[in-house]
Amino acid sequence: AQKITQTQPGMFVQEKEAVTLDCTYDTSDPSYGLFWYKQPSSGEMIFLIYQGSYDQQNATEGRYSLNFQKARKSANLVISASQLGDSAMYFCAMREGISSGSARQLTFGSGTQLTVLP
């Protein structure tokens, strides 16, 4: 079974509008972390935002916020006031067993290609 599911292969948004990228996950581990990365055409993976499974509040980083719904196992990324430079591939990822401080391994979704239209 897929551990991370991103159901939107491609999304379009008008410049200055908000957009939500969907991510659902599957784990039986009570301690996990959820990450969003941006990958422009250059290839580098840019860290955007992190949400821990025990965090009470949704994470925010500038124009990025994470809509964390634990019971539904979803961690959607919200980008407010989209900019042309936001056009890129966006990946949701999960790391299980984070509280143990042991070996780390990210599991990625298949990504969503976001295009911001002028």
Add this chain to the structure above:
Amino acid sequence: KAGVTQTPRYLIKTRGQQVTLSCSPISGHRSVSWYQQTPGQGLQFLFEYFSETQRNKGNFPGRFSGRQFSNSRSEMNVSTLELGDSALYLCASSFPVSDDRGDSEYFGAGTRLSVL
């Protein structure tokens, strides 16, 4: 503070050759992970090194190996290259702490390997 540095950025090899990729983590980071990205399989975990020891390994054949040096720099080696090894290889560094809040992995720009 310098980010994660991967060298070389681009590489062209032929089948049967071997290749070594290098990764210098962010200063102070002790964990280095490697990932393979292909259009068909997406992003897949290769292995993780911490304090010169491999702590975790993904489901890849033994042709894929790595090591980490005392300064945390890491190398990844692929022997007997196959056409299917053509991919973007990404390295990520992080500093494991007991409180894992916000402890993310920071990636380099990757090495794009083409096997002909």
